Amino acid sequence: METKFKSKIMDSQDLHRALTRISHEILERNKDLKKLAIIGIQRRGVHLANRIRDIIKSIEKVEIPLGVLDITLHRDDLFIMIKQPIVQKTDISFDISGRDIILVDDVLFSGRTVRAALDELVDFGRPATIQLGVLIDRGHRELPIRPDYIGKNVPTSLSEVIKVKLKELDNEDEVILEDII
């Protein structure tokens, strides 16, 4: 799939401010910090989750447990994908039962990734709540799923793609919109 740059949606500072605001919103809604845990969806969601945890730590001086979720084995298009999926690691080393879980991903689109993540999470225990945080909501939902925390709403057409770049993986922080050509 070839794409062409269209516009820049967020730079490094925008991204940091959005994550800081989301962190404050999480703290506002979840009074009992002892129950809180963050789980990032592989791969970019993991790094965003990690940053949110660091921001919460700098505000409240508490360490929130962090988990990593790979949803490949729960996908609804597992063996019909064009490219063979690579199974990444899942690592949730705390009991999720009774906790308020903040599930974090980079882009919310059809909602199918989140559906898979919800299915997978309940195999680990029974959380009190699962809340969804995303950096970009680009619309076009195919399932009844809505985010609780949003970095930015970006109305898109289906001929566009959103690219989230993060320092940890891509050497820079930015979000750009591209056209499929």
Place this chain on the structure above:
Amino acid sequence: MNTTWTKKNLLGLEELSAEEINLLLDTADSFKEISTRAIKKVPALRGKTIVNLFFEPSTRTRTSFELAAKRLSADTVNISVTTSSVVKGESLVDTARNLESLKADIIIMRHGISGAPYFLARMIEASVINAGDGSHEHPTQGLLDLYTIKERKGKIKGLKVAIVGDILHSRVARSNIWGLTKLGADVTVVGPPTLIPVEAKRMGVKVCHRLEDVIADIDVMNILRIQRERQQGGLFPSIREYSELYCVTPEKLEKAKKDIMIMHPGPINRGVEISSAVADGPYSVILDQVTNGLAVRMAVLFLIAGTKPGEN
């Protein structure tokens, strides 16, 4: 990790590339965690039918494959020959074609004749996984041994590995030799001359007949079972004499490196090729091998189930 898996069957490690072996090991690493969950199951292979077709006895391998399939949500059927129509004279191909008519997607076969799974793979559309064929290969055992070494030592390349015992009859030895040499380990086979196959040197390994000549130098020792069921030819004088020379005991290990890994594919003959003190001792990873075998077989089933029709 840019390799993709394109093989319909897993018949041996001889025909795999180092990249394909590493893809299997990396995928297994992701699958290991599933068995630690509260609900030890993922839906990846929902709707797939997997048949365990075992013409020889097995506890570990058959159970491991069955659990691997079940943890991936596949449906499994176990056929052991003593209770099947094979005793009525049905041929291997007829048995397999009937299983295929029942829409089996993957057939996991253990057979006493070397090469039987290759023959089967040519005759049917379903994928075939070799769970041990005669004295030829046992690829998933080779993979789980590689995984266990990599997990413990952090690498394979450059390690000195000794495979000790009846190399001649051992499919575990052959799969280990192919896998280890492809990934860059330095392999020595150790055993009495009558139990070392003539092709050993062609496979790129060193040959040694005395355990004490290698013991101080090696990082990993993989001890093979003396296969009493395949020992009718008088290849060594007696079990007792074999044990005297090759049974791995704490005394023989005195000169070994402090972080030596002791492996054994099971089932173990205590006091024949390995003493209880060693099998249950601090260097032993025998039970880790069993745990890792499950993750490796999940990875194998997952990658094979994901190949498209027409791939080979």
